[in-house]
Amino acid sequence: MRTVTMLGTAMMLAACGGAPEQPAATSANAQGQAPVPPTPPSPPAAAAKASKTTIKNDSYSFDYTYPAKAAAIAPLARWLDGQREEMKVELDKDTAEFRAEAKAGDFPFRAYESTVAWKVVTDTPRLLSLSAETWAYTGGAHGSPGYDAVVWDKAAGERLKPTDLFTSTDAIQTAIGTAFCAEIDKQREERRGEPVVRADDSFNACPKVDEATLILGSTDRQMIDRVGLLVGPYVAGPYAEGVFEVTLPVTPALLSAVKPAYRDLFRAR
Structure with a gap:
């Protein structure tokens, strides 16, 4: 049906003074071959999203987040993911030891808490500056707030401490x-x-x-x-x-x- 339509269009244009130039796909049709469809455009890359991990069990609660701008830089995101996993492994180990101590000493076990929240301080053409607010409770009288910071050098592809x-x-x-x-x-x-x-x-x-x-x-x-x-x-x-x-x-x-x-x-x- 498509071939008939295209041929009919060609005859109409010829009657008006000239035949259209035949594309490769039309020539293939004339030879009985299927037309070659145009290549669809590549879909846009998915935008990076902020990362949020929350774990809560009988031993601890753990929250670790970092922003989309950090997630968009693959090496930096891998480092942040690695830090998160190291902290989780340490929590598993430390709370297991504390639970054993509590049982042996006949005192109550108190679940640990750990939070790391990375945020963008500034994003210049060369540097992405991040800071983190942290919180850690390890069964004592109260928890302890803290801080961390990192700078990503976009030109060098390098993670640095601000100092x-x-x-x-x-x-x-x-x-x-x-x-x-x-x-x-x-x-x-x-x-x-x-x-x-x-x-x-x-x-x-x-x-x-x-x-x-x-x-x-x-x-x-x-x-x-x-x-x-x-x-x-x-x-x-x-x-x-x-x-x-x-x-x-x-x-x-x-x-x-x-x-x-x-x-x-x-x-x-």
């Missing part, structure tokens, strides 16, 4: 240590209702930059122009004071502490 982009943690300390300490003191004073009296104990001393988790941020998602310092319990104050989060601009002094290979990815403010 790897700097010449040393000592250089970071020299560049922003005073401003970091001043902001910690400000937050401690607000929580305590009185000025901080400097002392050697950890609750009143000036914390070091390497006691915090460093994260890289950006105000325009083009250049790294600010950094965050995330401080867990007991580093700058008692457990009841919670965690401390400090954001500081990239200063010329901090810019000078960046390794030359990465310096053009930063901008001082």
